[in-house]
Amino acid sequence: MTHEPLKTIKTEDHARALAAFIAESPSMFHAVAALRTRLDAAGFSYLPESAAWEVRTGGSYYTVRNDSSLIAWHVGSDLAPDAPYHFQLTAAHADSPSFKVKAEPELDGPGESLRLNVEAYGGMIDYTWFDRPLGLAGRVLVRTGARIESRLLSIRRPVALIPSLAIHMNREVNKGFAPDRHVDLCPLISTGALKRGAFSALIVKELGVDSGEILAHDLFLVNLQEPLVWGAAPEPEFISAPHLDDLMCAYAALEGFLAGPSERTVSVYCCFDNEEVGSNTKQGAMSTLLSDTLARVNGALGRSAEDLRRAIASSMLVSCDNAHAVHPNHPEVADEGARPHLNGGIVIKEAANQHYCTDAFSRAVFAAICDKAGVPYQSFANRSDMAGGSTLGNLSNIQVSMHAVDVGCPQLAMHASYETAGAGDVALAVRALAAFYATDLKIEGADAASLA
Known part of the structure; x- marks a missing residue:
């Protein structure tokens, strides 16, 4: 994998790069085409679903379904042929209302x-x-x-x-x-x-x-309003654009993925279609796309079905879909104890009704990764008298069950035709997700996890 080192990219540059990515991606089909261009430039090989797959240790690959969903993966070069292994995944979505x-x-x-x-x-x-x-x-x-x-x-x-x-x-x-x-x-x-x-x-x-x-x-x-990085302060504070939900997370997760994943795991990046209409399509998060891909990667590496089950049991998914920032004119609609704000860092989302897949274990693991990397993070929960939304993490877990946490970038005006987020949160999200991928995560059931 070849990509510009994360430390050389300025905070504002990430916001402007996101704006350029959104401008390339007026539909889910264009978003996947833009992702493919970036993966091709980083040295990934395209494996069509209809072709036989050859996957090697140290290799980087991607596949596409319906031209609107994409999964990419990197097989760590230090992955021992017979040793247990696991997957570390992020998942975002390419569609918007x-x-x-x-x-x-x-x-x-x-x-x-x-x-x-x-x-x-x-x-x-x-x-x-x-x-x-x-x-x-x-x-x-x-x-x-x-x-x-x-x-x-x-x-x-x-x-x-x-x-x-x-x-x-x-x-x-x-x-x-x-x-x-x-x-x-x-x-x-x-x-x-x-x-x-x-x-x-x-x-x-x-x-x-x-x-x-x-x-x-x-x-x-x-x-047709162009994405803007803007603000009255010397350093622009805001980014406004169509499709911030969820191209902001699709961009940040890809940048984190390309920044340098652990060479002792199989790192996976997913960008699904149809999250906004329930995900239950052939290319949605509730489809067989992820389970098919992981099974084929496992088989192409010469592993058994038992190896795959063990790998999934030791794996973790970070479901990435934007979160609600506290509204400056309506703070009363936010929970008093969980009010994420723009430019405060990535948000961990939790709901008792399980519409978000975060639980105590996955929250602790992701928070510990951010703490170790020195990356700020925030919390979101719905007011107890308000129904919240849902996202793709719990739906993908129907097909491939593993530890999972829901996160997102804080934003305003979610599902408007033109949305607003913090310009600084783009880089903060990239850093958090890069830290997740770089961590060699060892999970022991739901009892313990170690970060290396």
Whole structure:
């Protein structure tokens, strides 16, 4: 593995590198393509799921499912052929709440106007999508002779907008507004210059193919506002961008993974799709992707099924998905004893209902790793009278059960079309996750663990 040493990268540089990564990743398909580019540059070898795998000690590899989920791993060079081993994993996700264009994409409007037919993907804050010029991104399936091929599409110019209803026609709007997604959230694409069929014609032109070659698409609305590292202080305090949840963790975990994992373990990096809609898809955290990959790595190393079970029992997963920072205008909605703030470091998340996978054992191990590395960390818990969200750690554990802890970077406006986090937290998260990967972790059931 070859990567720039962590100590040579400045705090602000990490924030700007995250902004660049987000700009490359307007959809989950583009995010995985961006991850592949970075892994290729670091010397990783691509192993398609449909091919036979050859995995060697000291080697670095990755595989992809559906072009929207990715798992990479490095086999430590000091891994003894017959000695017990284990996995150290992080998992983030590449998808974000947005509006997905339906297979029949066009709706007529009053007069000769034309609108897009969309439906919600995930639980976004709807009002943040109004009155913003919007682009499109995702993948398109194209017929080329006897083949069907997937093409990435990113339209980075304004082609649609969801207009608000004027306050004169809804005088009570500032007292509360719950948009009807079937009525209020249809993007306008033309007032009459474009007719039915214009959406397909737009895709055809962008991809440079014939109209009869477009078979299907997974396309999403994109907020075109560029990521910004900003603030009034001499050193920028904030980063604002679309998709901070969860590309911030996807970036930080990858940087930690590439910074130099232990050569006595198998280090694994996961970036899943479909977390925002429950993870129960063929490429989600609840799919067989992780269990299939670990089993195949184990087999390619010449290990037995018994070796795999022993390895998983000694392994640990850090589930990385952003956390809620205390809101400066609404501190009352945060738990009094667990109020993470921007630029305070990575957050350990815990919930009695087990929607987060953290327990006392996994919390103690991760906290000890951070303490040893001198990296700050914070805590999050929901108010006891509020239902919280969930993430991918407990779902992936349904397929591959191991010790696991939920962490994330603190942020504001989660699931808005434009979110905000601390610029300094990017580097702090990278340091924490790099420390996890660099640790040679020895787990003894749920009784003890040693850090080397």
